[in-house]
Amino acid sequence: MNNVNKKRTAPKRMRNLPSKSRTFKPISRAAAAAGVLTLSLIFTSCGETEHGTTAGTQGSTGKPAGNTSATTEVTTAAPAEKDGTHETTRFEEIPFETVYIPNPEMYEDEELTQAEGEKGKAEITEYRTYLGGELTAEWEERKTLTEPKNRVIIRGTKPIITVKENTVTETLEKYSTIYEECGTMEVGTTKLKTEGKNSVAVKTYRYTYTKGELTVTELVAEEIQERVDEVILVGTKAQSFGMPFIDAENGGVNYRLTQSYGGSNNHRGLDFAVYYGDPIIAVMDGTVVEAYDAGYFSKNNLLWTYGTYVVIEHEGGFRTCYAHLSSRTVKKGDTVKKGQTIGRSGNTGRLNTTATGPYAGTHLHFEIRKYSSSKKAYVTVDPKLYLPWWK
Ligand SMILES: [Zn+2]
Incomplete structure (x- = not known):
């Protein structure tokens, strides 16, 4: 027991x-x-x-x-x-228990009691x-x-490793320019056919940072873009005549003559109705061979009748004359391009004072002269035979 x-x-x-x-x-x-x-x-x-x-x-x-x-x-x-x-x-x-307080300012592997x-x-x-x-x-x-007291630890939450990527474009080779003749484009005109592109390498780099310090740089992607040469078309077709001014009122579709070529008074050109001050333009590429202001010639020289005028010599044995201008913007010896402004319309020289309408007194006297080998001189021809408005 x-x-x-x-x-x-x-x-x-x-x-x-x-x-x-x-x-x-x-x-x-x-x-x-x-x-x-x-x-x-x-x-x-x-x-x-x-x-x-x-x-x-x-x-x-x-x-x-x-x-x-x-x-x-x-x-x-x-x-x-x-x-x-x-x-x-x-x-x-x-x-006791341990309590963790997150702190985004500290790295993941850092703790503070x-x-x-x-x-x-x-x-x-x-x-x-x-x-x-x-x-x-x-x-x-x-x-x-x-009672037990908790242990309190501040623990970082900021990532130790961070990664960034960046893409850069590096030029490897610059493009060249190739000129290509084009028979349907007039001499003196050019046109961009192919846009040039340099050969480039598009590279993507990855940067690894350890606690903010760059520790690894890697090339993670690379794309090579081939070179594309620029192609410019160059016109080879013989240049044709343009009109000597832009028909501002009608967008170039209603040129109005106040006097034609020839006739009883043997008119040597065409008289165009224009507004005072309209830009007068070269009908073709060329070189200025005459350029005078009103008053330069005395009245016993027939050239005074032109007032302020310009004569341009072109390829193919042609010359064109623009007269009665209010002002000119070129001088003898200048090279001009088709469509380039050579002066402003006006009423200098001898005018038909009996003309009526909005263009009374102001007009463009325009001539085309062609070289005659037999006469060894330039002779006027009817511009209607050459200007596109009548062709
Ligand atoms: Zn005239």
Whole structure:
């Protein structure tokens, strides 16, 4: 009868109870009747042996206590306890928790301890009641003496590795210009046929930064764009005559003559109705061979009748004359292009003062002269034979 059964609950199971708690655990009848109890050795988190062993040689019950590895179980014979309630007190540490505070200014691998953790402390009192030398009840009370304090760690969230990409275009070879003759375009005219493109390498670089420092540069993509030569068409077709001014009022579709070539007074050219000050333009590329202002010639020289006038020599043995101008913008020896302004319309020289209408007194006297090898001189021809408006 000296062998008393003793069975303890593992203190570990009590840790999470409220600061003051009480557990009551009645002894099972079967266990009491068997007169055998399993006595466990309990180790607290402090590492102290919780409960002493007692003498005894009774065999193991073979029934596991169900405790965790923190419990070592032995079976001993225990001496009879005195009737009444006995209490034992032990202390336990309460572990602290670690709290992390993210900081985007610090890198991922950086930590800063803001506060050290402190363990708490709990007091556990165990009660056992014996009656007739047998354990009839046991329970324990738990009281938190000191609450644990969290360990606070500031942890960086800024990425250690960052990657950027950049695309650059490098010129490898500049394009050339090729001139191509074009028989349907007039001499002196050009036209862009193919736009030139340099040969280039389009490169994409990847830059890897470690904590803001450039550590790796990689070429991740490269595209070569082939060179395309520029092609310019150059006209080879003989230049044709243009009109000596733009018909401003009608967009060049209603040229109006006030006097034709020839006639009873042997008119040497065409008289065009124009507004005073209209731009007068060269009908073809050429060189200015005569350019005089009104008043330069005396009235006994027939040239005075032209007033301010310009004569241009062209390819193919032609010359053109523009007379009665209010002003001229070229001088003898100048090279002019087809369509280039050579002066402004006006009413200088001898005019038909009987003319009526909006162009009265102001007109362009225009001549085309062709070189005659037999006469070894330039002779006037009817401009209607050459000007596009009549062709
Ligand atoms: Zn005339």
